[in-house]
Amino acid sequence: MAAVDILGYHTCSTYGGWSYVKCESPFLSGSGENQWLTQGYYFWTDSDFFAHKWGKLSYSNNYAIVKCDIEIEKDLLLDLVGCVKSQRYFKKYLERFRAKLKTIDPTQEPTVHAFIAFMRNLSKNNTGFFPFIAIKAEDSGNKYNTDTLSFIGGPEEMIISIQRQQLCLFESGLQLITRKEVTFPEKFTEGAHHE
């Protein structure tokens, strides 16, 4: 079965020191509804660019970055960034979920989190419902995706030159991380003098 190799950068606190980060990372997220793609191990993909941004924003510069190689069977990755088929699948059932929710309470507006949590719960009894072990997504917030450029000069069709993309690897997929390395801060890296 074909596999997808993903380079992920995990941002975490430096709390606990280098040995703790080195041994215990990546860290499983919480399970609250503030987790975009539900509970899992979160990675900024391909580059540490957003990992640094996130560390500065959320950890007041007291952050570490762990670079991970992740190998996922293509079938088990719901790729909402690079696969239109996955996007259409996601949209179709999000709409069905929304419609059902609206029949019960018209004021309810489901979030992406709520939908994924519902699907993951369905799959507890039958993994065929939602067979994925990881989800890749990007957000459209202009605050983060600032570099836009017109394709041919008009204002309607723009390219976003840098898009903020994340991977959420569910807890059962931890073994899919084939290699990890602390790459930031410098004092946490291999070869540095650790006190």
Next chain:
Amino acid sequence: MNDIFTKSQELLDEFFDSISDEEFLNNYLAVEQSKGPLIKDYSFFDSEVTYTVTGQLLDLDAAIREGITSKNIHAKKVVSYAYESTFPANDENYFFGLAA
């Protein structure tokens, strides 16, 4: 990919076609009630860990006693982990979760 997607779609189509409103509501509520809490204003002060949960300032031990942290949280192994409150992001409002 086709087999897994096709099977999933068959199951989901059947599910959404056949489930009653009451069953759906029960499923939905079960998921919502199983979630962990929103933890915000989480910060470290050397070895002293304090944070607020739903407006109350709690220490870590108290939080664990209250069952606020997830089951795999250990008092000595706590790191902060942060994500925006909603997707799409609410830029002004960051909530913090725990992981260990």
